[in-house]
Amino acid sequence: MADINQTGGGFLPPSPAPTTTSTATATTINGGTSPLPHPRGHALKPGSAKEDKVRHYISDRLAHINRRLVTKEESDIQPYTSLADLCQTDLDPLINIIWLSGTPNLQIPYLLNIASDFNDWLQTPTSFSVPHRASPAAVFGTLSRLDHCFASLLGGRDFVTSEPLPGFFTASSPTGGSGLSRTDMVRLKSTVQQTRVIIVEVLDSDEEAGRVEEIDDQDGQDGEDEDDFDGEGWNDREKERLYMDVARVYENTLVKLGELLLE
Numbered sequence: 001m002a003d004i005n006q007t008g009g010g011f012l013p014p015s016p017a018p019t020t021t022s023t024a025t026a027t028t029i030n031g032g033t034s035p036l037p038h039p040r041g042h043a044l045k046p047g048s049a050k051e052d053k054v055r056h057y058i059s060d061r062l063a064h065i066n067r068r069l070v071t072k073e074e075s076d077i078q079p080y081t082s083l084a085d086l087c088q089t090d091l092d093p094l095i096n097i098i099w100l101s102g103t104p105n106l107q108i109p110y111l112l113n114i115a116s117d118f119n120d121w122l123q124t125p126t127s128f129s130v131p132h133r134a135s136p137a138a139v140f141g142t143l144s145r146l147d148h149c150f151a152s153l154l155g156g157r158d159f160v161t162s163e164p165l166p167g168f169f170t171a172s173s174p175t176g177g178s179g180l181s182r183t184d185m186v187r188l189k190s191t192v193q194q195t196r197v198i199i200v201e202v203l204d205s206d207e208e209a210g211r212v213e214e215i216d217d218q219d220g221q222d223g224e225d226e227d228d229f230d231g232e233g234w235n236d237r238e239k240e241r242l243y244m245d246v247a248r249v250y251e252n253t254l255v256k257l258g259e260l261l262l263e
Contacts (some may be wrong), residue, residue: 002213009092012063021227027095030187034143036095036096036099036148036149037096037100037103038100039099039100039101039102039165039166040100040102041099041106041165041166042102042164042166042167043101043102043167044101044102044103044105044106046061046105047055051103051105051106053105054097054103054106056100057097058094058110061090061094061097062094062110062113063112063139064090064092065086065090065094068080068086068090069086069124082135083121083135083138084122084135084137084138084139085121087135087138087139087141087142088138090142091114091118091142092142092145094114094255095111095142095145095149096144096145097109097113098110098114098148098149099145100196102165102166102167103166103167103174104153104165104168104179105167107149107153107179108153108179108184110152111146111149111153111190112184112191113185113246114146115146115150115188115191115192115195116191118142118143118146118195119194119195119198122139122195122198122199122202123198123201123202134223136203136242136245139199140226140245140249141248142201142249143195146250146253147175147249147250147251147252147253148160148252150188150252150253150256151231151253151255151256152165152259153165153179153180153250154179154185154253154257156168156169156179159252159256160180167179182261185257185261186255186261187261188257189254189257189261192250192253192254192257195249195250196246196249196250199249200243200246203242203243203246208259
């Protein structure tokens, strides 16, 4: 599997990020696939120019995301229109780049920060001009990517294929192991638990918002019963599927954390 674009022997992430993924690491989670690109063959050397270039790229993309989150309509920067816009346009490609780097020194801190920040972004509906409820598939897709990343990093291997990850099996650490410190694991567990609570709150609030909007749309029409409105077409089967997806949020990460934190 080819590494990400190589320019003059260097590691240069393109912009926009590539969408090519490896079927070997395409993971079925939450009822869908969470495709991640196959990581490069070797981790980038710590402190090298290549690592610095990728670090600067990731930092720039995160700054871009934050600018789009806080910008106003009249700004030169296009604000996000929905959570789906945030996830699919910028966040998922960035997670791909971080994973593709094959470098734990980049993957662990940046993914931990993204997972934590994502909880904040989920709770800021004022950042979006379109309701959250239009985006559950995109949100669960992003969480599936993060689950795949963390469950793999915790074990030093892709948790589906068992393929060793770059940077884990070295001369100084021939047996591999987790790249996360115990402090990292505790932080990750807290973030994961918060996410599962927040997702339920977001879905509940979005369903209620959809119910109110539909009632308002039908206001004044005879023969309509408010109890008939179920918020943007969420029937019982769809709600059951959504809450099954909630139960699977970070499920693989939690399993691995449970094993390691008990050691």
